[in-house]
Amino acid sequence: MRLFLLPISTRRTLLYCEKLHEKPPNQRNLFDKVSIKANETWAAWEKDDKAIGNWKKKVTFYGNQALKRIPYEEWGLKTIPALNAKRKQDILDGKAKYEVMFPGLFLQKDKVPGILESWAMERQAMHRKRLIWSVVIMPFTAPFMLVPVIPNLPFFYVLYRAWSHWKALAGSKHLEFLIKNNASPTPNPSSELDEVYTAGLMYPTREISRAAPRPTREQAESVAQVVEQQTNGGTEDVMVLQRWNGKLIAERFSLPDMEVEIERAVEQVEKSIKAKEELIEEKLELEKATAAPGKEAKDHLPKEVMESAFASERIEKEIKEEVEEKAEEVSQKAKQEK
Incomplete structure (x- = not known):
């Protein structure tokens, strides 16, 4: 099997x-x-x-x-x-x-x-x-x-x-x-x-x-x-x-x-990944609207944690760019072989 x-x-x-x-x-x-x-x-x-x-x-x-x-x-x-x-x-x-x-x-x-x-x-x-x-x-x-x-x-x-x-x-x-x-x-x-x-x-x-x-x-x-x-x-x-x-x-x-x-x-x-990202964004937006300046939770978080919370969009963009570069290389190589 x-x-x-x-x-x-x-x-x-x-x-x-x-x-x-x-x-x-x-x-x-x-x-x-x-x-x-x-x-x-x-x-x-x-x-x-x-x-x-x-x-x-x-x-x-x-x-x-x-x-x-x-x-x-x-x-x-x-x-x-x-x-x-x-x-x-x-x-x-x-x-x-x-x-x-x-x-x-x-x-x-x-x-x-x-x-x-x-x-x-x-x-x-x-x-x-x-x-x-x-x-x-x-x-x-x-x-x-x-x-x-x-x-x-x-x-x-x-x-x-x-x-x-x-x-x-x-x-x-x-x-x-x-x-x-x-x-x-x-x-x-x-x-x-x-x-x-x-x-x-x-x-x-x-x-x-x-x-x-x-x-x-x-x-x-x-x-x-x-x-x-x-x-x-x-x-x-x-x-x-x-x-x-x-x-x-x-x-x-x-x-x-x-x-x-x-x-x-x-x-x-x-959907699960997107929902998790949206939940994080909604919570931070809500806090931003209600908290006093400098009193938001994100102001006290380590830099690496904040970067991780919003990394998905950056990751998607970087993967897309690198993959497009690979695809372009393949395309150019195929044209040269022809």
């Missing part, structure tokens, strides 16, 4: 598990059949223009907005299949082989075991608690069955959330079982991931990235060094993955489902 650790920023990483081969129809259990039917129904509703008041499209629109709010960590854990008796025994016997791929220039190899352990352990209690609450709430949604025409949407939503928390919990337990039985996935730094990450930082769009020459190893190392410098010794959280780059990574490894997971994770991390 192949896992991927994909840094979204210098502090946050997405875990993705490559899907096992899909079971043939005659080997699918009831759970598989229900999941497939639910996906097919949802896809059909998204295209249905004939429903009264266009309610099916509205339901899928607001439903998709709600799904975007589910943390990317939960989605990542859900990609790991639940353990069954056979796979447990294969792990104990050393027959089941696991590897974890990651961009070695953008994620240090010695950090991989710790990241896997945190993914396995940190969210178990939360998913277990929310699974229980979802099951408890489910009976209270029964009265909505009396609404004519429209299905009992509250019930199905709570049912979905219960399933989602169970799936994430099962994925984290699978990972925990590997770690506790000394069968942790073998770290495998990927030069292909280094290349795609570098292209995402060097070029502004997917189209330009496709048309441009593939980054060399020297260019990849240079870009990774620039990112490391912008973290100010690890104190700053710097984005290393672009939303549009998810498609290129998914294509490189022939994993179409990975694209959605990457785009969702990038969007959530971007």
